[in-house]
Amino acid sequence: MATARKHGGGSSPAPVQAASVGATIYSVAERAGVSIATVSRVLQGAGTVSAKTTQKVLDAVEELNYVPLGAARSLAVRHHEAHGLVLPELTGPYYSELLMGFESRAAELGQSVTLMLTDGKADLARAVRQLATHVDAIAVLGSAAMPPAVARALHGQKPVVIIAGAPQEGIESVRAENAHSAEQLTEHVLAHGRTRLVFVGDPEGAPDITERHAGFVAAHRARGLEPAPPVRVPFREGEGEAVAERILAGEIDADALVCANDELALAIMTHLQDAGRDVPGDIAVVGWDDVMTSRYVRPGLTTVRQPVHELGVIAAERLHQRVSGGQPVLEPQILPTQVVIRGSCGCGHR
């Protein structure tokens, strides 16, 4: 009688039982009248198994509704075939697109993706360590408030790539170009004859924003102008209304707003319009990200499009390379962005 061991039913022939929850490679082997090695071979497509035997195994698998235990395989092959992705949250299209890119590439490479959101997590370090036990490699979004210490601890244990974050010693990173396009965008607004531009967003809030602000400053300097200090606000939607109120109240004097992202820009623009201001007549507004809404509002929002999906794809790609023994690419990879001109900057478009 086939493989006995602690496993097999033991003495009597395998009873014809309905698909049981506990089907293992042993029960399948027994049912098919072969060894577990053979079952493993047909399931992995490895080695050579005769057509007839293959069919027997497949039948047994089907009858038992066998679902292999991933953990056992992972233990044996010593990798999880899973990538971790750490994001702050998922509002707005940015993170979603990134995630879609990441997931699709990971899937193509045969890796599943385990997602972790940091917002609202009390013990982040613990959560990340926990994640690390289940995956082969981890991608972290820069602004995911992950203590640099955690990133460093992970690094050295598992391959890590930072997405859109401040580069850290020895850790791979991939991000979109910011400073140059911000300079371009700002120069475009300046070229419309605007003179009192204000940057809205917190340059210290995230690495991306820091760079965008730097571009804003650079464009001014290039014309020998001194930029006004930024209006430092987090880029949640609610903040936009508050900023609009300050403008309406005359607290902020500006004829153009360069906002850290579209959500902020849209909230401000809509609020100003509802209060009777003309955009871009009285004040121009531009944003960053090219979210869906930016196409629908009137005037259309002038903004910058980032290759977010691509960012996710590359991150997944890099992780896989590293897990497969590839060397880290230490120079940060920087993807180009694109200024999208619509009407809110003062151009004639609608």
Place this chain on the structure above:
Amino acid sequence: MATARKHGGGSSPAPVQAASVGATIYSVAERAGVSIATVSRVLQGAGTVSAKTTQKVLDAVEELNYVPLGAARSLAVRHHEAHGLVLPELTGPYYSELLMGFESRAAELGQSVTLMLTDGKADLARAVRQLATHVDAIAVLGSAAMPPAVARALHGQKPVVIIAGAPQEGIESVRAENAHSAEQLTEHVLAHGRTRLVFVGDPEGAPDITERHAGFVAAHRARGLEPAPPVRVPFREGEGEAVAERILAGEIDADALVCANDELALAIMTHLQDAGRDVPGDIAVVGWDDVMTSRYVRPGLTTVRQPVHELGVIAAERLHQRVSGGQPVLEPQILPTQVVIRGSCGCGHR
């Protein structure tokens, strides 16, 4: 000399090595001068270990930068401590919010979440089976084009819950209320004196849409009216423009559009407006989902808000209950929705 086995360094005392990638419970035990059982105990917080011993272990863990191998633990305890979530894709706020709800609750329950997106996957059945090997339970969004056969196969092996999908024999499901709010919404439009309402969307495309259309029909019948046949289109954004063109061309005769979701409604409304039509003057437009854009366009879009986050929370909750031995709740759980009146239906709001 502590535990020798195949593991331990063997003869010489553990060399003081930098954090190595391969640290295992054995190396930690050796370093701390205890047995692996003790290491396991302090790491799991189980059993009673003296303060001094605990500290020795913790130090060793720190020095070695030990990250337990999740697969080994999973194999030993025989569960993955992970939930799977299957979604079609992630555009728009619906799926993201659902995912956020799911992730947050799962995390609270100590479960990690493995995400799978179905769009673009060639062999869905294979992908799902693959997912099943790594998780304890799976939640599937109804419209994730998952063959019912797959759902049934999974069911019986792992707990499954269907989110916003057609209930299937013996499988748990949770969804938002659709028919009643659709009837309310339609009645509201009818009450504005509109007489030529058209439903835009494919009632056979997804269970949710089927129900919304049913509500649309019911509202008509309640007034002794016969509803026009629906304009069957998928609810991608591009379709909206096509529909708008057909309206402008006079192919579709309507004074009010009840759209399957906001994306569709927004695309149509904007396109119509750009062509010079007055909304809601010439034609009213209402949608479903209350996406961000719906608040920003003018007139604001009248729509229906669903408790999407809550849907995710409940799904995660149910899966955990089931994994913990709880019984399935067979009556579908139905969460209430809320009609949000703005201006696009003809009301005075902006």
Place this chain on the structure above:
DNA sequence: CTGTTAGCGCATTCAA
């Protein structure tokens, strides 16, 4: 082409 066997790293009895 197929079977036997030895781990993979951890949790967990059972003894001491």
Place this chain on the structure above:
DNA sequence: TTGAATGCGCTAACAG
């Protein structure tokens, strides 16, 4: 309070 021993289900040599 601690250690030794066993097995979780699977893969991958190694034999035959």
